[in-house]
Amino acid sequence: xxxxxxxxxxxxxxxxxxxxxxLMSKAAQAALxxxxxxxxxxxxxxCGYSTVSPHIMLATVFAEHFGIRPSYAHAVQVGGAxxxxxxxxxxxxxxxxxxxxxxxxxxxxxxxxxxxxxxxQALAQVGHPDYEVPLGPTIPAYYGLIANSYMHEYGVTxxxxxxxxxxxxxxxxxxxxxxxxxxxxxADVMASKPVAMxxxxxxxxxxxDGGAAFVISCERTGETGxxxxxxxxxxTHQHVTAAPALSEFGAEISIARAKEATGLAIxxxxxxxxxxxxxxxxxxxxxxxxxxxxxxxxARVRGGHFGRDGAMPLxxxxxxxxxxxxxxxxxxxxxxxxxxxxxxxxxxxxxxDASIALLHGDGGVLSSHVSMFLERVR
Amino acid sequence: xxxxxxxxxxxxxxxxxxxxxxxxHVQYFHRAFCAACGTSDPLEQRASGEGRVYAxxxxxxxxxxETRAHVPYNIVLVDCAEGFRMMAHGExxxxxxxxxxxxxxxxxxxLVPFFTRRK
Numbered sequence: 001x002x003x004x005x006x007x008x009x010x011x012x013x014x015x016x017x018x019x020x021x022x023l024m025s026k027a028a029q030a031a032l033x034x035x036x037x038x039x040x041x042x043x044x045x046x047c048g049y050s051t052v053s054p055h056i057m058l059a060t061v062f063a064e065h066f067g068i069r070p071s072y073a074h075a076v077q078v079g080g081a082x083x084x085x086x087x088x089x090x091x092x093x094x095x096x097x098x099x100x101x102x103x104x105x106x107x108x109x110x111x112x113x114x115x116x117x118x119x120x121q122a123l124a125q126v127g128h129p130d131y132e133v134p135l136g137p138t139i140p141a142y143y144g145l146i147a148n149s150y151m152h153e154y155g156v157t158x159x160x161x162x163x164x165x166x167x168x169x170x171x172x173x174x175x176x177x178x179x180x181x182x183x184x185x186x187a188d189v190m191a192s193k194p195v196a197m198x199x200x201x202x203x204x205x206x207x208x209d210g211g212a213a214f215v216i217s218c219e220r221t222g223e224t225g226x227x228x229x230x231x232x233x234x235x236t237h238q239h240v241t242a243a244p245a246l247s248e249f250g251a252e253i254s255i256a257r258a259k260e261a262t263g264l265a266i267x268x269x270x271x272x273x274x275x276x277x278x279x280x281x282x283x284x285x286x287x288x289x290x291x292x293x294x295x296x297x298x299a300r301v302r303g304g305h306f307g308r309d310g311a312m313p314l315x316x317x318x319x320x321x322x323x324x325x326x327x328x329x330x331x332x333x334x335x336x337x338x339x340x341x342x343x344x345x346x347x348x349x350x351x352x353d354a355s356i357a358l359l360h361g362d363g364g365v366l367s368s369h370v371s372m373f374l375e376r377v378r
Numbered sequence: 379x380x381x382x383x384x385x386x387x388x389x390x391x392x393x394x395x396x397x398x399x400x401x402x403h404v405q406y407f408h409r410a411f412c413a414a415c416g417t418s419d420p421l422e423q424r425a426s427g428e429g430r431v432y433a434x435x436x437x438x439x440x441x442x443x444e445t446r447a448h449v450p451y452n453i454v455l456v457d458c459a460e461g462f463r464m465m466a467h468g469e470x471x472x473x474x475x476x477x478x479x480x481x482x483x484x485x486x487x488x489l490v491p492f493f494t495r496r497k
Binding site: 117120121124128130132133134135136137140141142144145146147148149152193194195196197198199239240241242309 | 387407408422427432433434435436437438439441442445448450451453455463464465466467474485486488490
């Protein structure tokens with residue numbers, strides 16, 4: 001068995017003067033403190049990448065900087081799915097006895113460390129270097145293509161997508177660490193600057209500075225335990241040109257595998273932490289995972305289903321869309337928030353019952369998927 | 379080794395695709411083998427340039443000075459008549475399902491496939 005024994009998260013937004021290593025260290029220290037562990041207890045380190053400070057050996061760079069000599073360490077790169085992929089690996093390392101306490105960490109000064117153009121340009125490189133990138137697509141354009149086709153197939157409108165941005169902003173308004181605290185409306189989203197149609201500025205996550213970390217352990221260190229019940233991945237393609245048909249989404253494959261691995265059903269889930277790089281990403285993943293019927297997710301948002309007091313509270317910290325997106329750490333914030341909810345520490349955001357949480361991460365252009373179930377044990 | 383034809387990615391005004399000589403799998407990204415069955419040397423052919431729009435996204439925010447000069451430009455995915463999907467540029471008013479035909483247009487210092495509605 002494996003447990004998430006500690007979590008750490010910095011505020012997202014501007015951290016002027018902080019390097020990627022600074023943000024990683026801050027989050028890592030918070031996770032260690034939360035777990036009640038010391039540096040010497042950590043025998044495994046997994047870390048994400050930094051587009052601002054790329055390094056071929058970031059995990060050992062971090063280990064040296066932070067002051068740990070682990071028996072297992074390396075970086076992991078699966079785009080937006082990296083955080084959950086590292087958690088899945090940590091789970092297996094702990095379960096198989098390779099390590100006792102694995103520190104999973106990521107952080108990046110993506111907002112203040114480079115220009116927005118540089119960020120957009122760096123991320124567009126997930127496209128094919130010969131057959132896509134020369135055409136000048138951006139990450140929003142890759143997802144704009146997917147949005148265009150999904151909306152056409154299932155009758156989803158731009159106003160429907162806007163609901164997800166409004167919901168994530170409403171949640172962010174209740175979290176002091178979120179990058180954005182001004183409430184927005186569907187009309188605001190519709191009137192925001194076009195980026196890659198049908199996606200407008202408020203359909204897109206921001207670029208942020210921030211860091212996040214967790215400790216995955218073979219035994220509980222606190223009173224309330226959060227156990228990794230099981231997880232699974234699916235990788236269907238890299239480039240949107242090579243993506244499978246709308247009927248064969250990777251998220252459907254990975255969630256089916258995760259359900260099989262755990263014996264859990266979607267009806268068991270009480271809290272959802274779902275990747276939301278764009279409004280379309282969140283809408284599609286909710287429907288792929290079975291948290292809403294096809295084309296029905298927006299109606300559920302309007303009905304309050306995904307709110308703090310709804311039947312399926314979702315990303316109560318504000319998600320990538322409004323808590324912010326600092327790269328790998330961005331989606332790790334979803335897990336930190338799930339952990340706070342499951343352990344009853346989410347303050348004014350606390351939901352009634354977060355006994356079982358479903359987490360899902362997506363990397364590339366719906367290319368790489370990780371689904372994970374967490375369970376509270378007392 | 380079959381002849382390697384030049385396409386738009388190499389500066390030629392052509393769209394090239396590959397067909398596996400063993401299993402018949404059609405692929406657009408050039409490889410020395412069939413990605414479905416592994417057979418070497420898939421047959422390279424020039425595509426007709428005819429197809430149907432699968433999806434579009436009008437880019438209004440570009441990230442480099444060279445691409446910004448073209449904003450807005452329409453990124454399209456086209457299902458080509460020969461059975462492969464490709465990314466290209468297209469007329470700004472193209473919609474899903476439109477029958478289109480390819481020509482080539484300058485973009486950021488290169489000629490790229492540009493689809494227009496079939497007359």
